[in-house]
Amino acid sequence: MPLSTATLPPLARAAIPARSTPYSPDLVLWDERLPGGCHWSGVIRRGHTLRLTDRDGRANVSALLISSACTSERYNMPDTLKAQHTAYLSAGCCCYSDMGRVLCSIPQDTCGWHDTVCGLLDDARLAAQYGRRTFQDARNGMYRSARSGLLIELGKWGLDERDLTPNLNLFSKVAPDAQGALRFDTAHRRPGQHVDLRFEMDTLVLLSAAPHPLDPSPTWQPGDVDLMLWRSGPAGLDDPCRLRCAENDRGLILTERHVL
Amino acid sequence: MNTPEQTDIRIVESRLDPATAVLDQTVPAGAPWMGRVLRGQTLRILDLEGNQAVDTLFYAAADPGERYSATHTIQAQGRLYLGAGSVLMTSRGRPMLTIVADTCGRHDTLGGACACESNMVRYAIEKRPMHSCRDNFMDALAHESGRYLPRALTKRDLTANINFFMNVPVTPDGGLTFADGISAPGKYVELRAEMDVVVLVSNCPQLNNPCNAYNPTPVRMLVWDGA
Numbered sequence: 416m417p418l419s420t421a422t423l424p425p426l427a428r429a430a431i432p433a434r435s436t437p438y439s440p441d442l443v444l445w446d447e448r449l450p451g452g453c454h455w456s457g458v459i460r461r462g463h464t465l466r467l468t469d470r471d472g473r474a475n476v477s478a479l480l481i482s483s484a485c486t487s488e489r490y491n492m493p494d495t496l497k498a499q500h501t502a503y504l505s506a507g508c509c510c511y512s513d514m515g516r517v518l519c520s521i522p523q524d525t526c527g528w529h530d531t532v533c534g535l536l537d538d539a540r541l542a543a544q545y546g547r548r549t550f551q552d553a554r555n556g557m558y559r560s561a562r563s564g565l566l567i568e569l570g571k572w573g574l575d576e577r578d579l580t581p582n583l584n585l586f587s588k589v590a591p592d593a594q595g596a597l598r599f600d601t602a603h604r605r606p607g608q609h610v611d612l613r614f615e616m617d618t619l620v621l622l623s624a625a626p627h628p629l630d631p632s633p634t635w636q637p638g639d640v641d642l643m644l645w646r647s648g649p650a651g652l653d654d655p656c657r658l659r660c661a662e663n664d665r666g667l668i669l670t671e672r673h674v675l
Numbered sequence: 676m677n678t679p680e681q682t683d684i685r686i687v688e689s690r691l692d693p694a695t696a697v698l699d700q701t702v703p704a705g706a707p708w709m710g711r712v713l714r715g716q717t718l719r720i721l722d723l724e725g726n727q728a729v730d731t732l733f734y735a736a737a738d739p740g741e742r743y744s745a746t747h748t749i750q751a752q753g754r755l756y757l758g759a760g761s762v763l764m765t766s767r768g769r770p771m772l773t774i775v776a777d778t779c780g781r782h783d784t785l786g787g788a789c790a791c792e793s794n795m796v797r798y799a800i801e802k803r804p805m806h807s808c809r810d811n812f813m814d815a816l817a818h819e820s821g822r823y824l825p826r827a828l829t830k831r832d833l834t835a836n837i838n839f840f841m842n843v844p845v846t847p848d849g850g851l852t853f854a855d856g857i858s859a860p861g862k863y864v865e866l867r868a869e870m871d872v873v874v875l876v877s878n879c880p881q882l883n884n885p886c887n888a889y890n891p892t893p894v895r896m897l898v899w900d901g902a
Contacts, residue, residue, distance in 0.1 A: 418800045487830045492745075493787020498796050500852060502755075502785070502845040513809075513833075515792030528849065532755065532785060534746025537768055576766065577831040581746045591845050595755035628750050666796045 419664050420652055427668075428652075430675045435522060435651035438466070438611070442645040449476075449624050451637030454564030456571060456621040458483045461674055464613040464647035465519075465620065469526070469586045472606040473638030475627040476585040477535050477561040479569075479578070480510055480518045481619040486574060488512045492531050492581035498662040502591070504529040504583065507659040509666055510612075516670040517663070518618050520656035523611040528588035528603060535561040535582060536628040545635040558635055564623035572619060585610055587627040599629040604638075613656075615649050615670050684780035687759040689865050691717065691776075691899050698898035704891040705880030707811035709819045711736060712868045715901030717775065720839050720876075721863040724892035726856030728841040728879040730788045730808040732834065733763065733771055736871035739824045741765045745784040745835040755845055757782040757837065763866070766834070771872060776865035779858045783843040786853065788812065788836050789881045798883045809833075811877035823873045838879075839864050841886050853884045867901075 416422045420431065436442070444463070449455050451474065459465055467476055482488035491513040499508055506524040509517040541560045548558045562579070569578050588603035612620075626637050650657050650667055657667050693699060697716075701723075702708040712718045713736075720729055735741035747764035749755060757763075759777040762770045774782075787793075790809035794802040812833055821827035840858035845851050880891050 491787065491793075491835075493785060493835050494790075494793045494796070496851050497786055497843075497853065498793065501849055502851045503849045511793070511796065513790065513792070515790070515796045532746065532749055534744065534750050537747075539768055540750075576740055579766065581835050590847055590849065591755050592847055595845065597749070597753050597755065629753070662796050665800070669792075669795060669800075 418668060419661065420657070420668065423668065427671070431671060432648050432651040433653070435654040436648045438645060442647065444644045444646060446641060446643040449622060449640040449642055451624050451639050452559050454559070454568050454623045456568035456619065458617060459614045459620050459644065460617050461614055462646065462648045464611050464645050466609055466611050466643040466645065467585055468607065468609040468641040469604060470606065470639045470641060472604045473636060474604065474624060474640045475587045475630065475637070476640055477565065477623045477625060478583040478585060479565060479621040481578065482512060482518065483617045483619045486572070486578065486619065488514045489578065489580055490518060495531065498666065499660060502532065504531055507655045509656050509663050510583070511666060515666065516673055517615045517666045519612045519614045520650055521610060522613055522654060522656055526586055526608040526610055529610065530584040530587045530589045530627065531581065533584060533589050533597070533627065533629055535565065536625045537562040540628055544633065559625060561623040561625035564625060565621050568621040584627050587630070589629055597629065599627060599631060601631065613647050613650065615667065616674060685759045686778055686780055687776045688778060689719065689776035691719065693897055696897040696899050698896065701893050701895050702876060702878045703893050704878060705806055706878050707815040708876040708878065708896065709815050709823050710874045710896060710898070711823055712874060712898055713871050714868050717865055717867050717899045717901070718874065719863050719865045719897040721895040721897065722779070722840050722858045723860065723895055725860040725862070726840065726858050726888035727892050727894055728881070728886040729839040729894055730877040730879050731837045731839055732875040734824060734873045734875070735765060736824065736873050739826065739828060739832060741767050742832065742834060743771060743837070748784060755785065757784055770869040772866040772868050774864060775867045779840055779862040779864060781842060781857060782864065783838040783841040784835065785845070785851070786838050786841060786843040788877060789879065794883060802883065805882065806880040808877035808879050812875065815875055838886070853886055855885050856888060
């Protein structure tokens with residue numbers, strides 16, 4: 416019989432909430448501002464949702480997702496895209512690890528397109544496009560690339576450039592034409608847009624709010640991001656991410672087998 | 676075989692003669708392969724029987740901390756697909772290899788490598804025992820990688836790979852599919868190494884989608900010295 420929530424043994428099915436929990440201010444655990452260009456990392460447990468909000472319509476958040484229990488298990492861009500037949504992330508998507516499990520799902524998103532194929536702004540591209548501004552020049556207004564910021568955060572957890580794999584670029588839309596040529600959509604972002612990352616596994620989350628590498632803006636003006644963690648519980652039986660496709664139902668069941 | 680409608684396909688033939696190659700090896704269907712290509716040498720991957728995906732990673736021979744990066748490559752060329760003229764970039768933003776000849780026209784670097792875990796998600800849990808590219812990679816990492824590189828590779832060294840001869844079109848509205856191949860018997864791609872590299876290949880054993888036309892077949896690897 417094909418694997419699905421409809422065919423699970425009663426005990427396994429009973430471990431999944433019947434319904435996903437909608438957001439309520441009563442469920443908030445903390446909030447914090449991630450200033451544009453800065454970096455952040457932390458472990459987020461299963462059953463918690465990180466809401467990221469683009470304050471001014473200028474934000475990009477380059478994100479790495481790594482299992483905190485086994486750091487060689489990490490976000491896998493190709494597996495995520497091919498399981499869901501998509502070239503970008505939006506509401507209803509799951510972010511898969513290389514082990515066929517869902518690190519986080521995206522039950523809600525007011526933005527509509529998040530890039531995951533263009534990689535990180537690095538020091539060379541930053542210098543060529545924006546120039547250089549060091550701490551001595553500008554104190555904490557210094558320019559920091561996403562690659563450097565994420566390498567710093569990885570180092571704090573005993574990880575290094577081997578763990579820099581294709582990342583998410585939240586809030587940024589880069590669409591291809593029929594020949595595959597890419598264009599950064601400068602009209603895509605709006606102030607106040609938010610995306611929810613609901614963690615289905617305990618996950619080390621590493622963030623940089625440096626600009627997207629293909630953002631054509633000639634001036635360094637990375638947008639601030641509000642981070643908020645709320646206690647959501649994991650994906651329920653009625654969840655849009657689970658119901659999106661049979662692949663996501665199987666992926667969430669394989670995740671539940673791993674964590675329950 | 677499908678004929679792509681896109682007009683960007685560039686067919687560039689090679690004048691290199693297999694009789695003068697310094698390496699000429701055939702990789703059986705579904706097998707791993709490792710090799711070394713020195714700066715200035717040219718590597719040809721030849722699709723012997725057609726529509727055979729060749730999952731490929733490259734490492735800097737001097738320091739495997741520097742490796743092929745799909746995202747650096749896409750970012751540098753501003754395009755999703757690989758073809759003649761594409762420069763494959765490293766994870767440190769340096770040119771690694773250049774595609775100097777290509778009779779197929781388009782190669783993928785978004786589709787990744789098949790694994791038993793992703794096969795269970797994509798197809799069915801009963802697919803777990805099937806052979807996969809990741810098993811090939813893990814096998815080569817365990818048995819071969821220490822002979823080619825200053826240190827043996829581990830799973831942390833695996834990243835998004837190239838799928839030579841594989842067709843994964845993305846539509847302008849962001850849809851992604853595994854389409855029938857555009858390759859055919861005798862098609863090839865040639866890469867000139869811009870630095871000393873080690874090549875890690877899985878000759879893809881996937882039987883669940885059309886990436887190998889449901890019939891995995893051998894490929895041939897040739898290397899020539901620079902002029």
